[in-house]
Amino acid sequence: MISPRAWTRSRLSFVAYEGSEMSFSVEITRFVVALSISWFVTRIPLFLLPRIALHELPLVDHPTSPPVNEALILQLLRVRRAYWASIPIGLVPIALGLLMIIQSPSSFGFGLIVGASWVLIARITPFTLNPTGRYPYAMGLIHELNQIRLEPTPCCADSSPIWEIDGVRCASCNRLLLAESRPDIGRRRSDKFLLGVMRVILLDGRPFTDAAEEE
Numbered sequence: 134m135i136s137p138r139a140w141t142r143s144r145l146s147f148v149a150y151e152g153s154e155m156s157f158s159v160e161i162t163r164f165v166v167a168l169s170i171s172w173f174v175t176r177i178p179l180f181l182l183p184r185i186a187l188h189e190l191p192l193v194d195h196p197t198s199p200p201v202n203e204a205l206i207l208q209l210l211r212v213r214r215a216y217w218a219s220i221p222i223g224l225v226p227i228a229l230g231l232l233m234i235i236q237s238p239s240s241f242g243f244g245l246i247v248g249a250s251w252v253l254i255a256r257i258t259p260f261t262l263n264p265t266g267r268y269p270y271a272m273g274l275i276h277e278l279n280q281i282r283l284e285p286t287p288c289c290a291d292s293s294p295i296w297e298i299d300g301v302r303c304a305s306c307n308r309l310l311l312a313e314s315r316p317d318i319g320r321r322r323s324d325k326f327l328l329g330v331m332r333v334i335l336l337d338g339r340p341f342t343d344a345a346e347e348e
């Protein structure tokens with residue numbers, strides 16, 4: 134038979150064990166919540182900044198393929214700035230997290246640092262070595278498009294390049310002029326607001342489809 138004292142002792146240690154288990158799950162929850170907030174805060178500028186511009190550029194509505202013109206090039210430069218704005222914006226949760234950790238060990242602070250660092254590392258890591266595909270809005274890609282705008286390819290008599298989802302094609306003869314798939318170009322999206330946000334944020338501006346095969 135268990136003596137009452139032994140029972141009390143084992144009961145107490147059980148309570149203590151349960152308590153530590155609970156505080157552990159609380160810490161994990163805090164960490165995950167902080168990580169998600171900081172991940173979201175660092176990625177959202179890419180969606181928001183090009184869409185809240187003071188004067189909108191004359192672009193065709195989403196999801197129509199835009200012609201390669203001056204408005205498209207200017208819009209791409211604008212989205213590119215928003216893409217890189219994540220670096221200074223992401224430094225804010227990192228600094229906050231560091232301040233929290235310096236004061237006391239904090240799972241929330243640690244989550245803030247991990248979330249933003251994750252986005253920043255993903256941003257500065259190039260996808261390919263090819264200068265046009267290094268980042269979704271690589272300067273090399275913008276130069277290529279500008280070249281097409283300035284010197285339209287003599288594919289047919291009525292050449293008019295448009296940027297379709299999987300590459301730049303001539304609207305008249307359908308010839309592929311540039312095999313680069315189109316990233317999100319910061320237009321108001323025709324899909325539901327939440328779905329649009331999710332798509333842009335999860336893909337981080339990257340194209341939804343692969344580039345067309347060169348013929």
Ligand SMILES: [Zn+2]
Pocket residue numbers: 288289290291292293303304305306307308
């Ligand atoms: Zn053509």
